[in-house]
Amino acid sequence: MERMPKWADVLLIPLINLLIAxxxxxxxxxxxxxxPVVALRTMVQGSFGSTNGLGYTLYYTTNFIFTGLAVAxxxxxxLFNIGGEGQAAxxxxxxxxxxxxxQWPHWLVALPAAMIGGAVFGAAWxxxxxxxxxxxxxxIVITTIMFNFIAAALMGYxxxxxxxxxxxxxxxxxxxxxxxxxxxxxxxxxxLGIEFNRNTPANVSFLVALACLVFFWILVWRTRLGxxxxxxxxxxxxxIYAGINPVKITxxxxxxxxxxxxxxxxxxxxxxxxxxxxxxxxxxxxxxxxVALMGRSHPVGILLxxxxxxxxxQGGAELSLxxxxxxxxxxxxxxxxxxxxxxxxxxxxxxxEKLFAKRKPA
Amino acid sequence: xxxxxxxxxxxxxxxxxTPLLLACLAGLFSERAGIFDIGLEGKMLAxxxxxxxVAAATGSVWLGFLAGVxxxxxxxxxxxxxxxxxxxxxxxxxxxxxFLAAGLTVIVGQxxxxxxxxxxxxxxxxxxNPLEWPLAExxxxxxxxxxxxxxxxxxxxxxVYVALLAxxxxxxxxxxxxxxxxxxxxxxxxxxxxTAGISVVRLRxxxxxxxxxxxxxxxxxLATGLAAGFVKEMTAGRxxxxxxALIFAKWRPWHALYxxxxxxxxxAIGNRxxxxxxxxxxxxxxxxxxxPYILTVVILAGFVGKAIPPRAGGAxxxxxx
Numbered sequence: 001m002e003r004m005p006k007w008a009d010v011l012l013i014p015l016i017n018l019l020i021a022x023x024x025x026x027x028x029x030x031x032x033x034x035x036p037v038v039a040l041r042t043m044v045q046g047s048f049g050s051t052n053g054l055g056y057t058l059y060y061t062t063n064f065i066f067t068g069l070a071v072a073x074x075x076x077x078x079l080f081n082i083g084g085e086g087q088a089a090x091x092x093x094x095x096x097x098x099x100x101x102x103q104w105p106h107w108l109v110a111l112p113a114a115m116i117g118g119a120v121f122g123a124a125w126x127x128x129x130x131x132x133x134x135x136x137x138x139x140i141v142i143t144t145i146m147f148n149f150i151a152a153a154l155m156g157y158x159x160x161x162x163x164x165x166x167x168x169x170x171x172x173x174x175x176x177x178x179x180x181x182x183x184x185x186x187x188x189x190x191x192l193g194i195e196f197n198r199n200t201p202a203n204v205s206f207l208v209a210l211a212c213l214v215f216f217w218i219l220v221w222r223t224r225l226g227x228x229x230x231x232x233x234x235x236x237x238x239x240i241y242a243g244i245n246p247v248k249i250t251x252x253x254x255x256x257x258x259x260x261x262x263x264x265x266x267x268x269x270x271x272x273x274x275x276x277x278x279x280x281x282x283x284x285x286x287x288x289x290x291v292a293l294m295g296r297s298h299p300v301g302i303l304l305x306x307x308x309x310x311x312x313x314q315g316g317a318e319l320s321l322x323x324x325x326x327x328x329x330x331x332x333x334x335x336x337x338x339x340x341x342x343x344x345x346x347x348x349x350x351x352x353e354k355l356f357a358k359r360k361p362a
Numbered sequence: 363x364x365x366x367x368x369x370x371x372x373x374x375x376x377x378x379x380t381p382l383l384l385a386c387l388a389g390l391f392s393e394r395a396g397i398f399d400i401g402l403e404g405k406m407l408a409x410x411x412x413x414x415x416v417a418a419a420t421g422s423v424w425l426g427f428l429a430g431v432x433x434x435x436x437x438x439x440x441x442x443x444x445x446x447x448x449x450x451x452x453x454x455x456x457x458x459x460x461f462l463a464a465g466l467t468v469i470v471g472q473x474x475x476x477x478x479x480x481x482x483x484x485x486x487x488x489x490x491n492p493l494e495w496p497l498a499e500x501x502x503x504x505x506x507x508x509x510x511x512x513x514x515x516x517x518x519x520x521x522v523y524v525a526l527l528a529x530x531x532x533x534x535x536x537x538x539x540x541x542x543x544x545x546x547x548x549x550x551x552x553x554x555x556x557t558a559g560i561s562v563v564r565l566r567x568x569x570x571x572x573x574x575x576x577x578x579x580x581x582x583x584l585a586t587g588l589a590a591g592f593v594k595e596m597t598a599g600r601x602x603x604x605x606x607a608l609i610f611a612k613w614r615p616w617h618a619l620y621x622x623x624x625x626x627x628x629x630a631i632g633n634r635x636x637x638x639x640x641x642x643x644x645x646x647x648x649x650x651x652x653x654p655y656i657l658t659v660v661i662l663a664g665f666v667g668k669a670i671p672p673r674a675g676g677a678x679x680x681x682x683x
Binding site (some may be wrong): 032293 | 454466
């Protein structure tokens with residue numbers, strides 16, 4: 001079997017996929033009578049051209065790192081967790097309950113507690129599908145989809161009937177106490193003499209996300225558990241033969257996955273909204289799928305892919321503002337990325353492999 | 363609750379079950395042939411948009427219908443290309459198709475109509491209007507049977523009857539024809555089908571196209587029968603409820619009808635009442651919305667009869683050399 005060099009596998013293929021996705025999106029923009037070049041310039045300018053735009057880009061990036069990691073850890077165990085959306089919503093509930101429980105003295109105390117709250121609630125929401133997959137053989141894709149809808153209904157019920165702020169018209173909790181307010185990039189960078197726009201939502205969670213990327217790498221490639229997860233993902237029968245408990249690995253991998261998704265809430269709930277609102281996840285759980293596929297389930301790839309989607313998200317908002325192109329363009333690009341990197345991988349991979357085989361006769 | 367209320371709820375049950383039933387049968391054909399399809403939602407959405415858009419532009423609901431079905435079949439072919447030809451991951455392909463439809467319908471809709479993703483509202487010949495059955499007016503005054511006939515059986519759009527007829531038709535095709543036997547075989551053991559000299563690829567593509575056709579009808583019904591025009595995200599998870607119904611029905615046509623009627627009934631109740639008192643408990647409306655999914659998880663867990671999918675489902679077929 002002809003193999004291509006590693007750089008082609010990890011760099012060239014994703015780049016070709018991305019180029020095709022962008023080219024097709026460009027055609028969509030052309031088809032609705034707009035100029036793709038102007039659109040791209042607007043997107044770049046709007047997401048990297050000012051610290052305001054950059055702050056939003058990094059805020060979205062933070063969300064997508066968490067959800068990307070959630071999907072990626074499950075991919076390593078060959079589990080497809082579509083439930084990031086619901087797990088992140090429940091993570092929001094966990095974070096909100098922690099933040100509202102007491103008057104926090106300082107964010108340095110509140111943040112670890114909120115992280116535990118978010119991760120535990122996210123993981124708990126992933127537990128039932130994981131257990132059903134491991135013990136009863138119920139397909140995890142279907143159960144996690146169902147759990148997204150159940151989560152949406154549950155959160156709707158809680159926010160309308162149970163934890164709604166008294167006297168408020170909107171379906172949201174009371175604002176979190178000041179002690180649970182996370183420092184934004186403006187506050188973090190001001191002592192260093194760097195001026196960062198004060199109105200952007202980027203906050204200290206970004207650093208937590210970066211730490212999670214490192215943690216992910218250590219976990220997957222430098223621990224016994226990570227080895228077991230990868231072995232299980234490569235070959236279930238070989239892993240079982242080697243004495244790896246399939247039930248344990250399925251459940252643990254999904255718990256970690258749900259935990260990452262739930263952690264996202266420290267960014268969007270605690271960092272940005274500072275209260276729990278309806279539909280706070282806004283599709284970030286699904287973008288995690290594109291991020292993990294594009295980033296090939298590796299922390300470096302996930303960081304780059306999350307940054308790409310952060311740029312697309314913020315750029316897309318600018319597009320709808322200035323060019324009258326709906327934000328849904330980002331959804332189309334996201335769809336094309338998922339389709340090309342996840343499902344139509346063979347379409348690009350085949351010809352490229354042949355090309356390398358021709359160039360380097362064995 | 364009086365008799366007329368019951369009739370009205372049952373009437374709206376039938377209307378709401380129709381798109382579920384069509385999408386559920388669509389998934390049935392695809393999954394019986396071994397192609398998992400979580401892109402039912404996207405195909406319905408694309409069909410709903412294009413059928414409403416073309417009907418609004420031409421004033422003809424049938425032209426809209428054809429366009430909608432065409433859109434759905436196009437997406438089905440993309441799914442087939444990814445999962446049959448290139449042997450990609452069927453689940454990921456389905457996810458991508460859902461997003462593709464969600465994005466494109468709004469972008470194109472905004473560009474064509476400038477109404478924020480809606481189409482203009484349809485009326486007259488641009489919609490599927492209710493069919494009045496013979497003597498519905500005259501018989502309506504007969505107690506019990508009259509309203510039952512006039513409200514529940516008569517007065518739906520043609521696609522409702524198409525959906526109901528699709529159930530025995532699907533059963534017949536799948537379980538009483540040679541094509542159906544082969545289609546089911548290809549979902550259980552494609553190797554055996556291949557050995558018999560029958561093309562696995564062609565059978566699976568046929569199944570995927572049938573799936574696209576039925577999803578297209580479901581979408582067209584949503585936008586031009588049930589509602590009067592397309593609104594952004596109008597499928598609202600119906601593709602996934604249909605998927606749930608398919609599992610609930612354990613991949614069988616008649617059971618699909620019962621499951622879809624049950625889920626349609628839940629939706630009809632949820633639309634009519636904000637909360638229901640049941641045996642001393644107050645059931646919130648959100649519980650009713652979540653009930654189809656909860657029931658499916660229970661079924662999937664195997665506590666109430668185990669749901670076993672077609673054996674070769676989800677796996678691309680690689681021909682032996």
